[in-house]
Amino acid sequence: MSAVNSRPTPESLQPKDLAQERQQCSFSIDALSCLVPGGRQHRDHARWLLSLLKDDPDKTFDKERRVFQSRNARFFNGQKVALRYFEIRNRHGLDKKDADALRLLTDEYLPVQVSESMFQPTLMRQASEQQWQEWGPMVRSGRWLGCYMQTELAHGSNLSALRTTATLDTATDEWVIHTPEPSAGKTWIGGSGLTATHGVVMANLVIAGKPYGMHPLLVPLRSLEDHTLLPGRQAIDMGPKQGAPAMDNGYVCFDSVRVPRTNLLSRFQTVSREGKYEPRNAQAKTLTRGTMTLVRVGLCEIASHHLARACTIAVRYAVVRRQGSSSTPGSQLEPKILDYSGVQQRVLTAVASAYALTFASQHLRGIYERMMSELEAKGSSPLLPIVHGYSSVLKAAVTNESLAAIERCRRSMGGHGFSQASGFDFERNQPNAGLIYEGENSMLLAGPAANFLVKQLAEARKAGTGTRMPELVYLDLVVEDKLDRALQRGRQYDEIDLSTPEKLLDILGCRAAKLVSELDKLRSSTIPALSKGRSGDGAKSHMLTDLSTRASLAHAAYLISHSFYLLTNRLVSQHLHNLSSQYGATITQAHRTALEDVLVFYLLQNCLLSPSGLVDLLEYDILTPAQVQTCRAIAATLMSGPIRRDAVGLVEAFDMDDWYLCSPLGSSDGRAYERMIEWMKREPLNQSGEDGGREQNGAMKGYRDGVGRLIRGEAVQFAQKSKL
Amino acid sequence: MSAVNSRPTPESLQPKDLAQERQQCSFSIDALSCLVPGGRQHRDHARWLLSLLKDDPDKTFDKERRVFQSRNARFFNGQKVALRYFEIRNRHGLDKKDADALRLLTDEYLPVQVSESMFQPTLMRQASEQQWQEWGPMVRSGRWLGCYMQTELAHGSNLSALRTTATLDTATDEWVIHTPEPSAGKTWIGGSGLTATHGVVMANLVIAGKPYGMHPLLVPLRSLEDHTLLPGRQAIDMGPKQGAPAMDNGYVCFDSVRVPRTNLLSRFQTVSREGKYEPRNAQAKTLTRGTMTLVRVGLCEIASHHLARACTIAVRYAVVRRQGSSSTPGSQLEPKILDYSGVQQRVLTAVASAYALTFASQHLRGIYERMMSELEAKGSSPLLPIVHGYSSVLKAAVTNESLAAIERCRRSMGGHGFSQASGFDFERNQPNAGLIYEGENSMLLAGPAANFLVKQLAEARKAGTGTRMPELVYLDLVVEDKLDRALQRGRQYDEIDLSTPEKLLDILGCRAAKLVSELDKLRSSTIPALSKGRSGDGAKSHMLTDLSTRASLAHAAYLISHSFYLLTNRLVSQHLHNLSSQYGATITQAHRTALEDVLVFYLLQNCLLSPSGLVDLLEYDILTPAQVQTCRAIAATLMSGPIRRDAVGLVEAFDMDDWYLCSPLGSSDGRAYERMIEWMKREPLNQSGEDGGREQNGAMKGYRDGVGRLIRGEAVQFAQKSKL
Incomplete structure (x- = not known):
């Protein structure tokens, strides 16, 4: 038996563990943090906006108290935050985009939110x-x-x-x-x-x-x-x-x-x-319709932001939390929990989502802005229905995927994820409410998002090929009757193909094409009645809802992955020198490789191998079971290899500030346990005084007339018939 | 255009809508409420226990205030509840099982919970x-x-x-x-x-x-x-x-x-x-090991209870909420939302789960009690490893399925599900914490639950066939090398077969057998390295975790469905007369039919057609895509037919008391909107006085020095460079 407590203390290990992760990262994190938002100026502008809150001398925006507050106290604190927000927005004359960002960074649904965003x-x-x-x-x-x-x-x-x-x-x-x-x-x-x-x-x-x-x-x-x-x-x-x-x-x-x-x-x-x-x-009403989709564009951005935040906390915690028996012979240390495959499957898929949803949101914002300038210049834009359709499906798919991944991150933290010291209080606000407003997600997916696709298919049939948005080109497979041939080709894909983004996108395109085409057929058909004497009433409605949702999700997966692909493709096709001057940071081959690894991993693990992806692929014979196994092996190799190695770098490139995260367990210095203990002490139940839970001697208030009666034997005694 | 507001008011419709649902139910709800817990005496005993809290003269156990309270207030209220709980438990000399039930019915994690359950x-x-x-x-x-x-x-x-x-x-x-x-x-x-x-x-x-x-x-x-x-x-x-x-x-x-x-x-x-x-x-330590599983048995029961509660709320709300355009020609009324397929897919699958998990928990309790009496009589029991294995997998599978279905119920209520008027505050307590304690679920599924199955397979190989627990008989397919033949037979199943519980169980058994066998093979094999020059390190660990989890879930689905099947089979094989005297209520053919419909629906929709079920069935060619379509059609027909018709009866048979539910939106009189308005008024922010949010004149406290400054123009004015 080993000596008593011979291992180093967790306190001494944690900061070193996190530092070591940064060292092993294959790329410059600072440079990636410039690349992700589109350039150094964007990153630094976001930092400046945050500084307006963080450095505000009267500390109105400090968040540490919030989770300890009653609804009442939190509401009235929100009033103070709202007033101060207006003063800052007014003083700096922030435009709508910056004002929206500033409200997001206050990290609270403010009572003036709707005044600004809707009224x-x-x-x-x-x-x-x-x-x-x-x-x-x-x-x-x-x-x-x-x-x-x-x-x-x-x-x-x-x-x-x-x-x-x-x-x-x-x-x-x-x-x-x-x-x-x-x-x-x-x-x-x-x-x-x-x-x-x-x-x-x-x-x-x-x-x-x-x-x-x-x-x-x-x-x-x-x-x-x-x-x-x-x-x-x-x-x-x-x-x-x-x-x-x-x-x-x-x-x-x-x-x-x-x-x-x-x-x-x-x-x-x-x-x-x-x-x-x-x-x-x-005619001006058209412009209004265009502007209305802006809210959904914003919701996608917010959902990506919160997911990036959740990943940052979960990855940092997973490398400073050691637990279990080491599998490395001779090592006295317990493994970091991020080295468990179960934790990787929860957290690293969330990291991949955070990247994919971030780039998809940027892409959507880009198309939206193109549409708006066309509308303003010409009063009309062919992009109008496209942006409307994309924003419907993405609002639902992105907020769904974001909340699910945020919750995976929280649960990956085990018991401590149940504590507000995890810093996941935010999950109850926008990520949760985001499913419901601006169109409840399941209704959006089964309704407008699917209707858009069927309509696009009909228009493609009318118009012939060649005029499609790149994210809808897959519909040509249906229009030109080439889907079966494409599927046949896909079933020949080997291990190399299944590691190649273009080929994986092809598969996702075939899947979406197949589902839109099936949906189109079902909508115009009747369901054969079951022979058992039961009526088929209601069955068609269910199958339509089911297929509509699947088609929408298949399209969303393609759209999101395609946006990500556009970025990695731009990175690969441009000189590093040009990229570096474009992003204001030294972009290297390592950045290209890292992002392409994340893309391939996302395509495999989050899209093809997700339960809904697999069902589509297998049911419609898009991939063979052997190919599925190959996909699993490639994804697992990426997950346990480069993505695991770079995990801390990948999340820290989202540039989440400690003050903003407000997460004792996810702080950048890795001192999770010490910070959690400090945090616990703030709980009012541990204080004496008017709002506290204790008497001056530290005993709980009301003890004497409360459980004190039980302890002193003054309460009802146990009846003799007890069988305890 | 129609006349202004010519439709009847929602207030006048709601009570009628709920009453009509009870009328259309195909069976006596009172009789089913006796059958579900195992007999009238069980139902009435549970009612008696609840009455000890509900009718307590000093109203300690009333819950209406809780969601309006601060952490502090809620903690100190919990102290009062704890004291009073002890007095009641002592006065009536409640045994452990009743005391546990009484604490559950207080509907709060009490500070004395662990004293009673662990200390x-x-x-x-x-x-x-x-x-x-x-x-x-x-x-x-x-x-x-x-x-x-x-x-x-x-x-x-x-x-x-x-x-x-x-x-x-x-x-x-x-x-x-x-x-x-x-x-x-x-x-x-x-x-x-x-x-x-x-x-x-x-x-x-x-x-x-x-x-x-x-x-x-x-x-x-x-x-x-x-x-x-x-x-x-x-x-x-x-x-x-x-x-x-x-x-x-x-x-x-x-x-x-x-x-x-x-x-x-x-x-x-x-x-x-x-x-x-x-x-x-x-040797006495064995007895201890047996007793330890008791906590997990209890967690399954608690998870089923909370799911039944969520279903009651969600189904009632879904029949008193009308929304959208009527699809019935001539009807002026909007449809009940329970008539939408999207809502049915969320809520009615939850109802089916509530039944399945309830019966599975009862079954587990039964085996546990058999084991304990063997242990007490003989000091040993062959059931010991079985109960340990079953309780590991069921604890994880049941708490996972329960929380997921509870959350589906909450979200089915749309925006109002985001309000605590829904009565879902309980979800944050046991249903959420239940995932973590007594073994974190994902670890249980990937570890002990899967290890148990592989070990059972090895023992079956040693022992030969014929001695298995009924829930593990499917392993004989592997031992006797009959799995391929069974799979071949299954792929011939037609529509009649796919509506028959025994056949559907066969399919689930084949699935579980296949996965346990694949897991067994993988554990003793090496993974071929990928050819792309990447190392396969870590890949095997991922595939093991993945396959272990799938095998555990496949076994859980079989175990749960099999328990449900044992009950319906008993109902069918006994005379109605005997059943009626056994359950203390008039059991009719309608009850048999209703429960068998729920079972078949559960087998199809929740097991076979769930994403994880479908992946297994399709990947291992257990069902053909055409069979999957048939399953969808049968499930949809049941869902939109008898299950929809009896939905209110099915949930009300869980006998959830209004006082206990404490859900304005899910109350038994259907007056959801009126009750929600009454409930809102209790919010402290709407009160004046010390703990309230308003001045005597109704304006919010602190207005003058808060946003009042903004409104009076005393705050910083908007800077001219604004681009808003």
């Missing part, structure tokens, strides 16, 4: 020029804090069923806004519970007894003097949620509230003094 | 008779509240690496218990942070410089007088977690703490006055 954009787009001239300065300065009131308690996605009405009273020239019954109260309205002064209310316009459908109206909510609710308004906070504690999602009812007729947002229609309804600016 | 059982099993005589009365009455201190900050699963020492001081006849460095502090110790008076400490015994490995010692923690920590002890609460706010998981260090030599738990070894270490009672 102001809606007014900009849908108010008339005259209205915006009048309202704009108040909104832009933050003197009006707004909310966007669409969803009702009983109605969300089915807009036509909303029941709030705005009835024109021609006698007084006013709209009368009314909530007909409690379940028609506006619900989930961010910022409305306690904060907003105004709101845009979506209501069914009623003029002379005739309904005109949903329209936006500007409605003052609270007094600009003392912030009390104005007459006829009821607005309360909706109570605790899975996350977002600083946000006052509200429930708002109107009891015949009157606003001037001119409060109807009038860019796209006017209602005259006499009640005449007239549409206007029909 | 007391450990003392009972590992203390000597004399020690137990002395300590037992204090422990049983609750006058000593204990904890179980094993895990350290830096070490969990690798017990041999724990660093806390207990060194014998023969001069004073004491153990000196010591934490060598902060990372060796005991961590996650339930109840230790503020509550426990005592603990069992696992420490490395050191006698005369020689380590003897981990042993349990009884160590007083806090004064029985004033509850302050005794000298040399440090114990703090570990801070906020993902869940379990009322539990004071603690971090505990010992600075050369002395306890008498006789505090070493001495049933299995003694250490003499002179320091002589002697093992004893080796």
Whole structure:
């Protein structure tokens, strides 16, 4: 038996372990951190934005306390953060993109989030020029804090069923806004519970007894003097949620509230003094549709950001946590948990996702910006339906993949992942809520995303080949009846092919083509009834939902991987010298190799070998079982080889700041255990004083009349019939 | 355009919608609620236990406030619940099983949980008779509240690496218990942070410089007088977690703490006055091993319980929530969301899981009890390794499946599932923590659960056929080399076969046999290196982990389905008259049909058609793609037909009480919206007064010096360079 505690202490090992990982990394991490966001200037700009919060002298943005706070305290802290955010945004005159980034970096759903992300954009787009001239300065300065009131308690996605009405009273020239019954109260309205002064209310316009459908109206909510609710308004906070504690999602009812007729947002229609309804600016509405997809583009970026963050924590922890018996003969040390295949499968797949989703988001942003400049220059763009389609499928696929991988990262930390010392509190906010808003993900995948693909196939059939977006070229296989030949070719792919990005993309393209084509066929067919006497009713609907979702996911996998491929392809096809000057950092062959390894690993492990990928490949005979085994071997070799070796470098290239991460277990110095102990001490239950849990002598408050009674034998004694 | 708001109000529809669902149910729900737990007496006993909490006059156990409370408030409320729990348990002299059930029904991880579930059982099993005589009365009455201190900050699963020492001081006849460095502090110790008076400490015994490995010692923690920590002890609460706010998981260090030599738990070894270490009672240790699996049996039951609860909420909500355009011509009403295939796929698969996991847990409990009576009668039982193996795989598979299905239920509720009004706060507690403790699930599946199967296969080869447990008979296919023939037969199964439970079980058996056999082969083979010049190092480890996990999951699917099948088979093979007297309720053919439908649906949709199931079936050519399509059609027909029709009856047979559910959106009267509004009003941010968020006039507290400054224009104004 060995001597007692002869191993080095974990405390002494941890910083060394992390330092050693950085040393073994095959590339310059600093240079990769410039490459990932598109260049040194982007990285440094993000650092500057963060510094506005991190270095703020009054420490408003410090986050350490948050997880120890009650909902109340966290909400009121959010108010302080919101005010300070406005001051910084105003002082520096940040544009929308920077202001959005700054709010993201506050790391809290703020009560002013919707004022900035929905209220102001809606007014900009849908108010008339005259209205915006009048309202704009108040909104832009933050003197009006707004909310966007669409969803009702009983109605969300089915807009036509909303029941709030705005009835024109021609006698007084006013709209009368009314909530007909409690379940028609506006619900989930961010910022409305306690904060907003105004709101845009979506209501069914009623003029002379005739309904005109949903329209936006500007409605003052609270007094600009003392912030009390104005007459006829009821607005309360909706109570605790899975996350977002600083946000006052509200429930708002109107009891015949009157606003001037001119409060109807009038860019796209006017209602005259006499009640005449007239549409206007029909062509400009296109521009609005384009702008609307911007929210989804942003959601993809946010989802990638949070995943990169989760990976950083999980990888660092996995190299400073040692556990188990060493498999290296002679080594006294326990292995780092990142050397277990089970942990690699959870965490390194998340790292690959973080890269893929980051590049996919950048790609989507790029197409979006091309579309917007075409729209602004020419008033139209062929990219409009494309960007709409891509953003539908990517919003769902990216937020799904991000949350799943974040949760894998958290669980990879074992028991300590259950502690908020892990720094995963953020998971409850955007990553979780992101599945639901701007289209619930499962509905998006089964509906709009799949409809887009079937429509693209139909258009490709009409238009012939050659005009497709690169991410949709695979549809030509169907149009030109070449799919079977492509599949046959794919089944010949050998080990070399199955390590080559282009070939792996081909396979993903065949998969997507096959599924879109199957979906297209199913939509226009009937299902044979089962013979057992049971009716096939409902069965077709299920099979359509199933196949639609699969087609959407197959397309998403192609789209995401293709974006990643575009980047690695650019890296390989350009001189290192040019790349270095483009990115403002010394890009080397090692960077090319590392990113291509991640791409191939992503294509294999996250796409082809994922359960949903494998089912498609095997069911439609796209790969043979022997090829699947080869894919597994290649992926496993990458995973346990270069990706494992570079893991710390790969995550640290996301440039996550310690102050921002706020994760004792994932800090950059590796002192996980010491930091966790320091962190525990902050728990109020360990403090005495008013908000603490203990008396001055350290015993818990209320002990004497609480369990003290049990311990002193004053509580009910055990009955004799006990069988314990 | 239709008239404004001509549809009936949701408020008036909801109660009717739920009532109509009960009417359309094909069986007596009351009778099924007797059948599910094994008989009317079981159901009524559970009701009686709940009534002890629900009808308690001082309302200690009411849960409505909890989700509105801070960690602090919730912890101190937990103290009250704990005290009252002891009084009830003592007054009624509840046995262990009832006491466990009562704690579960308090619906909170209590600070005394570990005292009851770990501290007391450990003392009972590992203390000597004399020690137990002395300590037992204090422990049983609750006058000593204990904890179980094993895990350290830096070490969990690798017990041999724990660093806390207990060194014998023969001069004073004491153990000196010591934490060598902060990372060796005991961590996650339930109840230790503020509550426990005592603990069992696992420490490395050191006698005369020689380590003897981990042993349990009884160590007083806090004064029985004033509850302050005794000298040399440090114990703090570990801070906020993902869940379990009322539990004071603690971090505990010992600075050369002395306890008498006789505090070493001495049933299995003694250490003499002179320091002589002697093992004893080796054969009784077997009994202990058997008892240890009891915790895992309990975890399966708890996981099934929580899933049944989630299903009840989700199904009720899905029939009172109407949304979207009606597909029924002429109907003015929007469809119930349970009529969407996407919602059915999430929720009805969860219902099927709830049934399967419930019956699997009951089956496991039955085998466990058989084993215990054999052990007690004969001192040995051939069931010992079986129960150990089954409980390893089921603990992991059941808690995984339960949490995944609970989360599916929550998400099926769309946006409102993000509100705590859904009643899903419980998900953060046991369902989430259950993945980690008593063996982290992914480790269990890749390790012990798979090892058990390979070992069973080896033993089957030695022993020949015919002696297997029914759940392992499929191994005979491998032993007798009949697997290929069985697979060939399976590929001929037609639509009738694929609707027959026995045949579907055959398929699952073939799958499990194939995977265990492949795993067995892989473990004794080497992987061919890849030709691309990359090393295959690490690849085998990944493929082993992968195949081990798949084999364990395949076995779990068989085991769970087989338990369910045993029940339906018993129902079919016995006279309804006998069944009715056995269950104390009128069991009809409709009950048989309904449960068999659920079983077939579970076999198809949750097992064969799940992504992991499909991959196995297709990769190993167990079913043809055409058979897979047939399975989909049968499953979809069941899902949209009888299972959908009976959904409310199926979940209400779990007999979940409204007071217990505490879910405004899932209440039995269907008044989801009205109840949610009432619930929102309780939010402290909507109250004035000390703990509230508002001033007397209803404006938010601190408004004037907070965002009021922004609104009055006193904050920094927007800089002119803005591009907003």
